[in-house]
Amino acid sequence: MTKTVNKPVRKAIITDAGFASRYLPITKTVPKAMLPLGNKPVMQFVVEECVQAGIEEIIIVATPEGKPIYEDYFNNAVNRIRKQLASQDKSDRYEPVQHILDFPKIVVIEQDPSLPYGNGSPIASAKNFLIKEEAFLAMYSDDVVFGKIGAAKSLVDEYAKHPDAEAIIMGQEVVGKEIEKYGSIKFKPGTRELETVIEKPKQADAPSQLASYGRYLLKPSIFDYLTPENIGKDAELWTADAIDRLAKKKKVLVAKTAGEWLTTGDPANYFMAHLKYVLAHEPYAEEVKASMKKVK
DSSP states (O other): OOOOOOOOOOEEEEEEOSOOGGGTTGGGTSOGGGSEETTEEHHHHHHHHHHHTTOSEEEEEEOTTTHHHHHHHHHOOOHHHHHHHHHTTOGGGGHHHHHHHTSOEEEEEEOOTTSOSSTTHHHHHTHHHHTTSSOEEEEETTEEEESSSOHHHHHHHHHHHOTTOSEEEEEEEOOGGGGGGSEEEEEOTTSSBEEEEEESOOGGGOSOSEEEEEEEEEOGGGGGTSSGGGOOGGGOOOHHHHHHHHHTTSOEEEEEOSSEEEEOSSHHHHHHHHHHHHHHHOTTHHHHHHHHHHOO
């Protein structure tokens, strides 16, 4: 029997097309995923996760206000700054900019305004970029994954082992009522196959504390379910609902996160993610720790 050989996963979509109302007023001008962890915006961490996974083209879905900001960040070489730094013998300070310019192709599009509100609509908005792919990654910019191996690479590696899967989703255990913020995963008995994922259940109704979050490997069949007539809770179009419907007919696998998933979706969790990153990676971490000891 000839073994199925799957094509490389070449494309990823990253979504940041919401209102981010919990962050107002700053997000009326700055997209939420452009808020920093250290001196890099959250979006850059997600892009770097794609780079680690070997992705060749990244589609960012943004608001109309956010689109030019992302285009500038990922494409503007700021040559006047580069020349000024060179004249001051500080060219090393330009290296982080060059790092961004060396990323794979990044296309920024606006979310289709005709689609319903919901986290599935940005993915549906990129259908024309993805419909001919064998499989692609879908990633929410709310989520960052710290560790040597990002969730994107984990998904691509898992797909190399299981090309017959119609989708692969990432999961991580959460505590107590945290599950009410995410999709709760239920396995088919004795397998790693998804039986159902319930979006934002009450803790008492959650089938498990294993939360599905914004890292998915999908095939174009998902677009059969990401349609306006498939709205769910709160009249929104949910990616989790589409995956749940897909799992009723096709094989959907669940992979657990190798790194540490943190959400930046609300100010409290964003602050904790920012602090955690600074303490682990920035050269001024010891100064921050010393300052924290003085806080009463």
